[in-house]
C-alpha cells in the first residue's frame with residue numbers, strides 16, 4: 001500500500017512537470033496552418049474580433065480613466081487587475097513564453113486552447129487524442145465552453161455587460177473547412 005502511494009505521488013509529480021513545460025508559442029505560430037478561406041479563415045476571423053485588440057484597449061483614454069477611478073498605481077496596460085482578462089496567460093512564468101508570443105496580441109488562440117508548444121506539430125494536430133494529451137484544452141460540451149468564457153466575461157470586469165453565451169459564441173465561432 002505504501003509503495004503504491006509513493007508510486008502515485010511520483011507519477012503525479014512527473015506529470016505536473018510535463019504539463020508545466022508546455023510553452024506558449026503565440027498566434028503567429030498557429031497562423032500558417034489556420035489561415036485562408038480553404039482552412040476556415042480562423043486567423044482572419046480572430047484578427048477581426050475584439051479579442052485580438054484586447055491589449056490595445058487598455059491603452060485607451062477610457063481605460064486610463066477606469067484605472068484611475070479604481071485607484072490603481074500603474075496605468076491599465078501595466079496593471080494585473082486589467083491584464084488578467086485582456087491578455088493571455090498573465091500569471092505564467094516568463095520562461096514559458098516562446099519568442100513569437102506577444103502580450104500585445106491580447107486574448108489569443110492559446111487563451112482558450114492551451115499552450116501549444118507540444119501539440120502544434122502536424123502529426124499531433126491531426127490526431128485529436130494526441131493533441132489533447134499534448135496540452136490542447138478539451139471541451140466536453142457547450143457548458144464547458146461557456147465556463148471558459150466566463151473566466152473573463154464576468155462581473156469582475158469594470159465594464160461588464162450581461163454575458164449571453166449563445167450570442168457571444170455565434171459572434172466568434174470558427175470551424176475548419178473539411
Ligand code: HEC
Nearest residue numbers: 025029030033109110113115116120121122125126128176
Ligand atoms: C503544422 C500545422 C499546424 C499548426 C502550426 C497548428 N495547427 Fe491546429 N490543426 C492543424 C490541423 C491539420 C488540424 C486538424 C484539422 C482537421 O482536420 O480537423 C488542426 C486542428 C486544430 C484544432 C482542433 C482540434 C480538434 O480536432 O478538435 C485546434 C483547436 C487547433 N488546431 C488549434 C491550434 C492552435 C491554438 C495552434 C497554435 C498554438 C495550432 N493549432 C497550430 C494544423 C496545425
Ligand code: HEC
Nearest residue numbers: 062063066067076081082085152153156157158159160161
Ligand atoms: C474579469 C475580467 C476583466 C477584467 C479584470 C478587466 N476587464 Fe476589461 N473587459 C473584459 C471583458 C470580458 C470585456 C468585454 C465585454 C464587457 O465589457 O463586459 C471588457 C471590455 C473592456 C473595455 C471596452 C468596453 C467597451 O464598451 O467597449 C474597456 C475600456 C476595458 N475593458 C478596460 C478595462 C480596465 C481598464 C481594466 C482594469 C481596471 C479591465 N478592463 C479589467 C474583461 C475584464
Ligand code: HEC
Nearest residue numbers: 027030034042043046051107108109112139145174175176
Ligand atoms: C475565446 C476563445 C477562443 C479563441 C481566442 C480561439 N478559439 Fe479556437 N475554439 C474555441 C472553442 C471553444 C472551440 C470549440 C472547441 C471544441 O469544439 O472542442 C474552438 C475550435 C477551434 C478549432 C476547431 C474547429 C472545428 O472545426 O471544430 C480550431 C482549429 C481552432 N479553434 C483554432 C483556433 C486558432 C488558430 C485561434 C487563434 C487564431 C483560436 N482558435 C482562437 C475557442 C477559442
Ligand code: HEC
Nearest residue numbers: 050051053054057085086107111148149152168169171172
Ligand atoms: C482571457 C479572457 C477572455 C476569455 C477566456 C474570453 N474572452 Fe471574450 N473578451 C475578452 C475581452 C477582454 C474582451 C473585450 C476586448 C476589447 O473590447 O478590447 C472580449 C470581447 C468579446 C466579444 C466582443 C464583445 C463586444 O462587446 O463586442 C465577444 C463576442 C466575446 N468576447 C466572446 C467570447 C466567447 C464566446 C468566449 C468563450 C468561448 C470568450 N469571449 C472568452 C476576454 C475574454
